[in-house]
Amino acid sequence: MKRDTDDRCDDDIVVRVRGLANRFGEQAVHENLDLEVRRGEILGVVGGSGTGKSVLMRSIIGLQTPAEGEIAVFGEPMIGRDETEAKNVRRRWGVLFQGGALFSTLTVAENVQVPLREYYRRLDQRLLDEIATYKVAMSGLPPEAGPKYPSELSGGMKKRAGLARALALDPELLFLDEPTAGLDPIGAAAFDELILELKATMGLTVFLITHDLDTLYAICDRVAVLADRKVIAIGTIEELLALDHPWIQEYFNGPRGRAAAGGDQDLGRAEREEGPRLREQQRQAEAGQVQAQGAEGVAR
Numbered sequence: 536m537k538r539d540t541d542d543r544c545d546d547d548i549v550v551r552v553r554g555l556a557n558r559f560g561e562q563a564v565h566e567n568l569d570l571e572v573r574r575g576e577i578l579g580v581v582g583g584s585g586t587g588k589s590v591l592m593r594s595i596i597g598l599q600t601p602a603e604g605e606i607a608v609f610g611e612p613m614i615g616r617d618e619t620e621a622k623n624v625r626r627r628w629g630v631l632f633q634g635g636a637l638f639s640t641l642t643v644a645e646n647v648q649v650p651l652r653e654y655y656r657r658l659d660q661r662l663l664d665e666i667a668t669y670k671v672a673m674s675g676l677p678p679e680a681g682p683k684y685p686s687e688l689s690g691g692m693k694k695r696a697g698l699a700r701a702l703a704l705d706p707e708l709l710f711l712d713e714p715t716a717g718l719d720p721i722g723a724a725a726f727d728e729l730i731l732e733l734k735a736t737m738g739l740t741v742f743l744i745t746h747d748l749d750t751l752y753a754i755c756d757r758v759a760v761l762a763d764r765k766v767i768a769i770g771t772i773e774e775l776l777a778l779d780h781p782w783i784q785e786y787f788n789g790p791r792g793r794a795a796a797g798g799d800q801d802l803g804r805a806e807r808e809e810g811p812r813l814r815e816q817q818r819q820a821e822a823g824q825v826q827a828q829g830a831e832g833v834a835r
């Protein structure tokens with residue numbers, strides 16, 4: 536299980552990373568990293584801050600050129616690929632970056648239309664508008680969100696708008712970088728549900744970077760753990776818990792891990808008692824009535 540190098544048929548492996556190395560000057564972020572993402576799974580990617588989760592995602596989607604290694608997506612090698620060929624693979628995935636990365640001068644609907652315009656130059660405006668309306672609805676946003684600018688949206692709505700854009704091209708593979716970070720517990724759980732629904736209806740494969748233990752327990756089929764510059768373990772949470780690794784044990788068996796697994800009554804009670812107050816605080820902050828101080832880092 537540790538190196539995830541079982542001999543599955545290539546069709547079952549959507550992303551294959553072999554011997555990946557990434558370096559920034561003297562700093563080695565990855566060395567000899569291997570990873571496989573299986574078709575139809577939601578793979579959670581966890582690791583301490585700075586262990587290189589985002590750099591790994593950026594390497595897979597071609598925004599970071601690795602120092603060494605091989606990356607294949609849908610069986611197609613991605614490194615050093617001719618731009619036209621790479622583009623044909625890229626159109627098959629969608630990405631939700633941390634913070635949404637929406638174009639601030641475009642409305643939500645226009646943001647969704649950006650990848651459509653890039654890949655389908657001949658679509659007329661009426662069709663672009665129709666597709667954007669459909670993607671906005673798929674992401675759980677009300678129709679009124681379409682003509683709004685990102686600055687007019689709450690944090691949760693921005694995530695959904697980013698998701699609508701990621702879904703624009705009907706992807707087979709979705710990359711999500713900390714999609715529930717900064718969301719209140721109810722918003723985060725709703726986002727988890729949405730991802731599960733999309734996986735079921737679209738047959739999506741999902742690469743999901745998260746620090747959110749509830750998300751890991753609620754929707755991930757397997758979890759990959761980054762530490763010491765590589766994937767040190769990958770498997771179901773149950774399989775990871777059987778490993779005698781201090782970081783994994785602390786992460787999943789610490790108070791938050793136990794609460795997420797439903798086993799820590801005291802922490803669960805504290806969250807139930809504090810939750811409504813914190814959620815109301817965040818709701819007001821999002822509505823622009825109060826400063827968001829204190830609403831960040833709310834444990835789910």
Ligand SMILES: Nc1ncnc2c1ncn2[C@@H]1O[C@H](COP(=O)(O)OP(=O)(O)OP(=O)(O)O)[C@@H](O)[C@H]1O
Pocket residue numbers: 559564582583584585586587588589590591
């Ligand atoms: N463009 C860059 N130039 C130099 N260093 C970088 C660059 N991008 C990332 N790094 C460094 O690589 C390391 C890994 O960064 P990365 O953002 O992948 O971490 P992460 O695991 O996603 O962290 P977090 O959980 O805090 O988001 C960090 O030390 C970061 O400073």
